[in-house]
Amino acid sequence: MSKHIELRANTWYAVLVIPKDVRSILDKFKFFKSLETTSKKEARQRAAPLIALWKSQIDEARGNVGAVNSEALRWKGYLSTATDVELDVLEESLLDKAQSLINTIGKDEAVEFYQVAKGYKTPLDSNYQKWKEQIILVPKTRDQTVKDVDVFIKRFKTIEKVTKQEVRKWTDEILAQGSSIGTVNRLLISARNYWKYLQKIDVASLDSEPLNLKGLIPTVKKKNKKGYIPFEPSAVVRLWNAALAKGEQELADLIYLGAYTGARIEEICALQLKDVTDSSFNIIESKTNAGVREVPIHSQLTAIVKRLKDNSKDGYLLTGLTFNKYGDRSNNLGKKFGKLKTHLGFSSRLEVFHSIRKTLVTQLENAGVSEGVTADIVGHEKKTMTYGLYSGGNSLAIKKEALEKIQYPF
Structure with a gap:
């Protein structure tokens, strides 16, 4: 520590030379501050927190830390343990730091920095990493929730800023940017997830529910209960032909398989050779329990299935597809x-x-196939107690007979 203190006119100073790569950013050659003591021992003690804080400023200038709140918390920690003259020195330095920040990040941000350092406000991101480590959601939902909370934290910065009035302003800003009510609600749900964690660890008040805006924002219009629109059989053929014309054999095969199985895209892409027999596809990976099923191989699929099995190089029916970060093989073909x-x-x-x-x-319904048989083919839950809970499902032969009624103008 002696190398960071200098004696001048019988008074000790804290000194830290700033590396060349950040001098232009910090706009100075070195940090220099009077420690207001003639004792070398006291000088060492008083210089220690200053040197640590100056080094953190250098790190921030290099982009290694980046968050002003992180530095403010370091100041808060040193101020909480300082006494007497050491406290006076640190508080004077804190004012200098806040004043310098006005020119770099603006007055409001500089004031917020000072308030966090003094303990008047609490950074909203101070427990962010701990929250991320404990959330249990499916991967895609988890990633979206984390992104949403990032947006929430960047907008509010401190816990004290999160008031119902400010949250309402935030939602208005999001809508003004062209986002939908659905997006606003998703952001609020994610933010509430984080807020409840802060309440759980006693950082946010249990009496405060600033993210509950029920009745204060427009409601989401109810979607068409029928959801996606079925293609006409001729449209499916158009899609298949277009894929072939573009040289997209894998995509054409995907469309053909989907047309005669009704399987979801990821169910098809996840099919391994061991799950394909001469007469059926055994779908063992699905989004629901009912989706795990055996689907008969339509007579129109016999040739394509043989070709795909013969050409497979990785054990999958649709060979050569890559996994995305969520473990799905359908992402590229879906795009x-x-x-x-x-x-x-x-x-x-x-x-x-x-x-x-x-x-x-739709074709199965028009062909007079019972809803129960169709449900077993496409992997839907049966709603009745008798068939839904007690039945083992229709036989492969019955499902095969139903599927053979499906025809396309290929």
């Missing part, structure tokens, strides 16, 4: 399908690959 259908003029957000699943269900 290709989206571009293809848009190119062909199917521009509705309700016309997606899942629409092919609806095409098959």
